[in-house]
Each structure stands twice: as structure tokens, then as C-alpha cells.
Amino acid sequence: MKGMQGLIVAGALGVLGVALNSFYLLYKTPDKNVEFIGIGDKNDETKIITIEPGTVITKDHLVEVVIPERNAKNLKDFVYLYADLGTVVGITATRRYQTGDLLYREHVRTSPTELKLEPGEKLIWIPVSGNSFVPELVDPGDRIEFVVPVSEPRAPPTPSVEGGVRPVESPQSSRVSKKETATFGPFRVKSLGTRLASSGVVRGNRIPTSQERLVGIVIKIEDEKKVEQSQELEHAKELQRGVLTREYQDIGVTLLEKVRL
Numbered sequence: 001m002k003g004m005q006g007l008i009v010a011g012a013l014g015v016l017g018v019a020l021n022s023f024y025l026l027y028k029t030p031d032k033n034v035e036f037i038g039i040g041d042k043n044d045e046t047k048i049i050t051i052e053p054g055t056v057i058t059k060d061h062l063v064e065v066v067i068p069e070r071n072a073k074n075l076k077d078f079v080y081l082y083a084d085l086g087t088v089v090g091i092t093a094t095r096r097y098q099t100g101d102l103l104y105r106e107h108v109r110t111s112p113t114e115l116k117l118e119p120g121e122k123l124i125w126i127p128v129s130g131n132s133f134v135p136e137l138v139d140p141g142d143r144i145e146f147v148v149p150v151s152e153p154r155a156p157p158t159p160s161v162e163g164g165v166r167p168v169e170s171p172q173s174s175r176v177s178k179k180e181t182a183t184f185g186p187f188r189v190k191s192l193g194t195r196l197a198s199s200g201v202v203r204g205n206r207i208p209t210s211q212e213r214l215v216g217i218v219i220k221i222e223d224e225k226k227v228e229q230s231q232e233l234e235h236a237k238e239l240q241r242g243v244l245t246r247e248y249q250d251i252g253v254t255l256l257e258k259v260r261l
Helices: 002-028 082-088 199-204 227-244
Strands: 033-039 062-068 121-127 143-153 175-192 214-220 252-257
Touching: 033 082, 062 082, 121 227, 143 227, 175 227, 175 252, 214 227
Parallel strands: none
Antiparallel strands: 033 062, 121 214, 143 175, 143 252, 175 214
16 A cells, blocks of 8 residues: 555656646746747837828838747747848838837738739729728728619509509619619629729828729639539629619618728
């Protein structure tokens, strides 16, 4: 019995020894550091620097931020390393920065210079009502639905009690005053007028845009037999037909998914 207790104690001490050894190696062994690019003032760490969109970033805006490698993990896949300083000096800010912010790679963007379609893609432009759409809050890559007001036709004229027929109604009077709505989508936004990038990127790079209420949606057809792609194509065709025949007017937009900026 005593021999069994001795084995248990020895095993516990062994486990404790391994844990203490790991702890020692983790915190006593010199750790490597990773240097990242951050926003700040080299000469005064307490000074608050604010960089507004459209401002050209200079070397004076940037500082070295040192983080132990064990804590950095995969941060270097998303944040600029200080060794890349020459790459970011001179770029135009597309978002607001303050002292203490890190400079993420995804924040450094430029607008495409031309509209490009992939093989099998079709682009359709849909005019949207200005009363129900804020173009500055929608960007290429977002997923949206179109909401269209539609009217139900009235029932055909019925004979009167005397045996005659009611007068023929005009096309305007053959529509009911009450309107329902139809939904088309979802679609992926490709462009808003001449804008091919997010509003922040366009504003930061001071790129002029126009006709942003003309929403370009992209339809990619790899196999029209696929149910999802077939429905998307039919929705797009019907929406385009209604726009061209002026049957669909005052079209609204529902934002379904925001692209990650």
C-alpha cells in the first residue's frame, strides 16, 4: 500500500516538475520581438495625433511598436511591419487614425482604375430612388435587395344590371391606387455610378465620382442549371425589363450584408 502511495506521489511530482520547467522556459528564455508600424509621435508619446481621411501619411506620423513574438501570433499577417515603413510613407489615409492605432494592411487601399468583369460575369445597372437610398453607405462588394412598388390590375368591367356594360376604363384607371412591393435579389454590388471602391477609399484618394444612384449589380453564370444562379439571372432579367419599360419606378434598396472594410 505504501509502495502505491509512493508511486502516486512520485508521478505528481513529475507532472509538477514538467509544468514548472515549461513555465521557466516560457518566461525566463529571452523572447524575440516583432516591430510593427503604429500612429504616434516619436518625440512625445503623450501627444495625440489625429489623421483624417485624405491626409498624406508622413514619416512623422509613424512610430515603431514593439510586441513580443509570442504575443504577436499572426498579427504580422494583418499589420504592417516597421521594416515596411518605406512602403506606407506617402500613401493617402482612407480612414481616421489616432495615436495608438496600428496600421493594418487592409486599410491601405486604392481604387480600381477601370471596371473589370470576370469570365461569365454580366453587369446590369439599376436606377434607384434618391428618397430611399444613401449611396455613401453602400460599397462595391455589399449584398443588397431591390424593393419595387407594383400595382395590381383591376378586374375587367362587368355587365350592368340593365344588361349593358360599363364604360371602358383608361389604362390609368385600370390600376389600383394601393400598391404592393416586390423584392428582387440578393445581388452583389459591383459599382455605384462611376465609383468602383468604398466611399472611404474614394474620399481618401480624392477621386471624383458621379451617378452613384445608378447601382451596378454583377451576375455570374457558371452553370445556368444551378438553381441559385438560375433564380439570380431570372430576377435580374425581370428587374431590367421592368426598368426599361418604365413599369418599375421609385426603386428602393435593402442592405443585406456589408463588405468587410
